[in-house]
Amino acid sequence: MNFADRLDAALERVRTPALVGVDPHLELLPAPFAAARDARAPRVERAAAVEAFARELIDLVAGRVAVVKPQSAFFEVLGADGVAAWERLVAYAHACGLLVIGDVKRSDIASTAAAYATAFLEGLPGAERSALCDAITLNPYLGSDSLLPFLDACERSDAGLFVLVRTSNEGSGEIQNHGQPPLCERVADSVAALGARLVGRSGFSSLGAVVGATQREELARLRARMPRAILLLPGYGAQGATARDVRAAFPDRTRPWRGALVNSSRGVAFAWREKRNANRDWKDAASAALDEMIGELGAALTASD
Amino acid sequence: MNFADRLDAALERVRTPALVGVDPHLELLPAPFAAARDARAPRVERAAAVEAFARELIDLVAGRVAVVKPQSAFFEVLGADGVAAWERLVAYAHACGLLVIGDVKRSDIASTAAAYATAFLEGLPGAERSALCDAITLNPYLGSDSLLPFLDACERSDAGLFVLVRTSNEGSGEIQNHGQPPLCERVADSVAALGARLVGRSGFSSLGAVVGATQREELARLRARMPRAILLLPGYGAQGATARDVRAAFPDRTRPWRGALVNSSRGVAFAWREKRNANRDWKDAASAALDEMIGELGAALTASD
Numbered sequence: 001m002n003f004a005d006r007l008d009a010a011l012e013r014v015r016t017p018a019l020v021g022v023d024p025h026l027e028l029l030p031a032p033f034a035a036a037r038d039a040r041a042p043r044v045e046r047a048a049a050v051e052a053f054a055r056e057l058i059d060l061v062a063g064r065v066a067v068v069k070p071q072s073a074f075f076e077v078l079g080a081d082g083v084a085a086w087e088r089l090v091a092y093a094h095a096c097g098l099l100v101i102g103d104v105k106r107s108d109i110a111s112t113a114a115a116y117a118t119a120f121l122e123g124l125p126g127a128e129r130s131a132l133c134d135a136i137t138l139n140p141y142l143g144s145d146s147l148l149p150f151l152d153a154c155e156r157s158d159a160g161l162f163v164l165v166r167t168s169n170e171g172s173g174e175i176q177n178h179g180q181p182p183l184c185e186r187v188a189d190s191v192a193a194l195g196a197r198l199v200g201r202s203g204f205s206s207l208g209a210v211v212g213a214t215q216r217e218e219l220a221r222l223r224a225r226m227p228r229a230i231l232l233l234p235g236y237g238a239q240g241a242t243a244r245d246v247r248a249a250f251p252d253r254t255r256p257w258r259g260a261l262v263n264s265s266r267g268v269a270f271a272w273r274e275k276r277n278a279n280r281d282w283k284d285a286a287s288a289a290l291d292e293m294i295g296e297l298g299a300a301l302t303a304s305d
Numbered sequence: 306m307n308f309a310d311r312l313d314a315a316l317e318r319v320r321t322p323a324l325v326g327v328d329p330h331l332e333l334l335p336a337p338f339a340a341a342r343d344a345r346a347p348r349v350e351r352a353a354a355v356e357a358f359a360r361e362l363i364d365l366v367a368g369r370v371a372v373v374k375p376q377s378a379f380f381e382v383l384g385a386d387g388v389a390a391w392e393r394l395v396a397y398a399h400a401c402g403l404l405v406i407g408d409v410k411r412s413d414i415a416s417t418a419a420a421y422a423t424a425f426l427e428g429l430p431g432a433e434r435s436a437l438c439d440a441i442t443l444n445p446y447l448g449s450d451s452l453l454p455f456l457d458a459c460e461r462s463d464a465g466l467f468v469l470v471r472t473s474n475e476g477s478g479e480i481q482n483h484g485q486p487p488l489c490e491r492v493a494d495s496v497a498a499l500g501a502r503l504v505g506r507s508g509f510s511s512l513g514a515v516v517g518a519t520q521r522e523e524l525a526r527l528r529a530r531m532p533r534a535i536l537l538l539p540g541y542g543a544q545g546a547t548a549r550d551v552r553a554a555f556p557d558r559t560r561p562w563r564g565a566l567v568n569s570s571r572g573v574a575f576a577w578r579e580k581r582n583a584n585r586d587w588k589d590a591a592s593a594a595l596d597e598m599i600g601e602l603g604a605a606l607t608a609s610d
Contacts, residue, residue, distance in 0.1 A: 025416070026429075039431030046429075073413060073420035077429065079436065080389035087384055105412055107444050108378060109474040111330070115378035124331075124351075124382065126344030131384065139412050141446040141469060145476030164446060169414040171450030178491055179484020186483055 002200030003135055003160030004208075004230060008258060010066035010099055016294045017250070017257045017301075019232070020061045021103070021265025022070040022089070024050045026077065028270045030282035047081035050074065054089050057269055060287055062096040064294070067134075069101040069232075069263060087131035094130055101162065101232070101261075102133035107142050110149050117153035135160030137210060137232070140187050144194060151207065154198055160206040160230075163191050165222060168212030168235030184218070188225040195229055204230050204259060211249070213241035213262060220248035227251070231260040237267025237293065243300030256301030264293055307505030308440055308465030309513075309535060313563060315371035315404055321599045322555070322562040322606075324537070325366045326408070326570025327375040327394070329355045331382070333575050335587035352386035355379065359394050362574055365592055367401040369599070372439075374406040374537075374568060392436035399435055406467065406537070406566075407438035418451050422458035440465030442515060442537070445492050449499060456512065459503055465511040465535075468496050470527060473517030473540030489523070493530040500534055509535050509564060516554070518546035518567060525553035532556070536565040542572025542598065548605030561606030569598055 001009075011017065026037045029049070035041050036049035058068060070093075075086035093100045106116045120136045123129050138150060140163050150161050166176050166184040176184040188209065195207030208230035211222050215235075223231065231249045235241040249260035271289035272282035316322065331342045334354070340346050341354035363373060375398075380391035398405045411421045425441045428434050443455060445468050455466050471481050471489040481489040493514065500512030513535035516527050520540075528536065536554045540546040554565035576594035577587035 023417070025420070039429065041431075043432060071413075071417060073411075073417045073424065076388075077420045077424040079392055079424070079432075080385050083381075083388045084385035105444075106378075107410055107412075107446075108376075109472065112328070112376055112378045115330070115382045119378065119382040119384070124344065126346075127348065127384075139410075139444050139446050141412075141444050141480055142472050142474055143476035143479040143481070145474055167414065167447050169447055169450055171448035174448040174495075175446055175488065175492070176448070178488050183480065183483050183488060187480070190479075 001158060002198070003154065003158055003206040004198070004204035005200035005202045006134070006158070007066065007099060007160070007230060008202035008204060011257045014064065014066045015257050016065065016297060017260050017262050018065050018290065018294050018297060019067045019069055019101075019261040019263045020057070020065055020268050020290065021234075021263050022054050022057055022068050023265040023269065024053050024074045026050070026074070028266070028273065029053050030272060043078055044081045047078040047085040050078065050082065051085035051089055055092055056283065057286065058089070058093050058096055058098065060283055061268075061290060062098055064290060065098070067099045067101055067261060068093050069103050071265070072102060072104045090133060091130035099134045102136040105137050105139050105164065107139035107146060109142060110145055113146050114149035117150045121150070121153045121159040122157045133159070135162060135206070135208070137162045137164065139164050140190070144190050147194060151194060151198065154206050160208060162208040162210050162232045163187065165191065165209040166211045166215050166218055168214045168239050168241070172212065184222065185225060188222050191229055192226045199228055204228055208232055210234065213246045214239055216241070216245045219246070223248055223251075232263060233260060234263045236262050237264040243296040247301060250301055253302070256297070262297060267293065306463060307503070308459065308463055308511040309503070309509035310505035310507045311439070311463070312371065312404060312465070312535060313507035313509060316562045319369065319371045320562050321370065321602060322565050322567050323370050323595065323599050323602060324372045324374055324406070324566040324568045325362070325370055325573050325595065326539075326568050327359050327362055327373050328570040328574065329358050329379045331355070331379070333571070333578065334358050335577060348383055349386045352383040352390040355383065355387065356390035356394055360397055361588065362591065363394070363398050363401055363403065365588055366573070366595060367403055369595060370403070372404040372406055372566060373398050374408050376570070377407060377409045395438060396435035404439045407441040410442050410444050410469065412444035412447050412451060414447060415450055415454050419454035422455045426455070426458045426464040427462045438464070440467060440511070440513070442467045442469065444469050445495070449495050452499060456499060456503065459511050465513060467513040467515050467537045468492065470496065470514040471516045471520050471523055473519045473544050473546070477517065489527065490530060493527050496534055497531045504533055509533055513537055515539065518551050519544055521546070521550045524551070528553055528556075537568060538565060539568045541567050542569040548601040552606060555606055558607070561603070567602060573598065
């Protein structure tokens with residue numbers, strides 16, 4: 001089944017657009033996983049500690065959200081051992097009934113892009129498929145021709161893509177708002193045009209877009225240019241965006257979990273580090289933070305004002 | 306020693322700006338490495354075949370060029386086994402006296418970018434250092450703040466960076482020439498400004514730039530905006546650029562190996578697939594193609610017209 005349709009059905013079950021980022025910053029992991037940052041521990045043990053943390057986080061969120069988004073960098077930092085942990089983790093998330101968006105932000109010329117599409121979305125012939133992602137994030141700087149091999153792979157294997165349009169970091173406007181119209185609007189138009197071939201029965205396309213939840217003013221404008229794209233909105237919580245900031249992303253006020261995903265990474269996984277959670281177990285703190293996020297989104301997205 | 310200075314010294318020894326890309330497309334590997342594309346072979350054996358090919362290519366070019374540029378995608382396609390092969394290969398290239406530019410084209414917000422910088426350039430405390438790259442390629446779409454953690458890492462560990470400014474693919478102008486001035490010129494100005502802190506005794510900066518050798522008209526303009534950047538020029542050979550196309554990249558006509566690297570990947574490694582090389586051993590064909598490239602560059606870059 002088309003990725004956008006699978007995602008839409010999964011969101012309908014959980015009735016929240018909350019998405020949990022799995023970003024195991026070594027320095028931020030709770031004490032039981034301190035082996036991850038132990039310079040004297042063998043790398044394979046450090047990767048195992050990262051994996052153990054990520055699995056517990058997944059156990060915590062499974063059934064409550066539809067999707068998790070592991071961040072590749074925090075696995076790659078442990079080299080081949082980290083990538084092996086990534087593969088096991090993706091398979092584990094699938095076994096827990098979750099969809100997986102691999103946050104890899106890859107980009108390259110077409111012949112190389114095809115290899116990345118195989119690596120993350122299609123798999124080599126004969127390869128184990130459980131460790132493949134349902135979707136990945138992509139960087140558009142090389143232009144549409146660099147995205148086409150990924151679109152082809154999505155068509156063949158019912159996978160999805162989220163192209164960076166307007167990112168959540170403070171300096172993102174430097175490049176993404178360059179020119180007139182601003183570059184990000186041009187990229188949004190490309191996403192809308194290229195995504196037409198991947199529109200499913202749900203009316204959404206498997207070619208989605210990343211728009212920072214911190215870009216409140218631009219969100220409505222970008223949503224209007226990409227009416228069928230599923231928007232992935234990072235920046236909630238730790239980066240400062242609130243539930244009200246993301247309202248413009250949702251096309252259907254009566255079903256405010258369709259058409260967009262609101263990501264929180266550090267705000268959930270590392271809630272235990274916040275002052276208000278001092279002395280609280282990391283899992284209790286994460287669970288409460290997720291409840292809070294789901295509640296805030298539900299309230300803000302259905303409010304009539 | 307500062308990366309730009311190490312590179313400059315290495316180029317002075319070989320007296321050619323030729324750079325060999327190590328892009329082991331599974332489908333293009335010569336017959337002795339066919340296990341790499343055998344769907345029934347265990348993945349670890351497929352990765353071993355990729356590694357064996359890449360090692361033989363490195364043996365072939367060591368001493369003749371200063372730098373190799375392995376392409377991460379063709380290792381990642383074999384998952385954790387491929388990444389383990391990548392690590393061994395980078396260490397092997399170092400053991401052969403080569404500098405290694407990891408073609409990874411990473412990009413992310415600062416907190417994540419720092420993890421990528423650790424993964425490829427600095428290494429975790431206590432980790433094996435031989436598998437780290439001397440430099441990597443980066444994608445600038447997220448803006449300068451996303452590049453800063455990489456610059457910090459370079460300062461601490463004498464590594465280098467090549468930021469994508471104008472890529473060699475046909476559709477690259479869609480984004481990179483957007484606006485007035487064209488976006489790529491703005492990125493070039495950022496590279497020049499950010500790179501000031503990494504200028505070495507050679508006069509070159511460890512913050513370099515990727516400019517497609519296929520962009521002949523823009524090359525001179527971009528070089529003028531980045532006078533201290535080492536330019537990495539892909540697109541020679543298989544993508545159509547010639548030795549004459551890259552002349553504008555070299556600031557010193559009497560030492561036409563300083564300040565720029567001309568990359569050929571498929572044109573060397575897969576020369577055996579060209580009609581003129583039918584029935585020729587892949588290594589003979591690659592070796593001859595590299596000789597030819599070095600000769601052409603030498604002639605075109607010293608010509609007085």
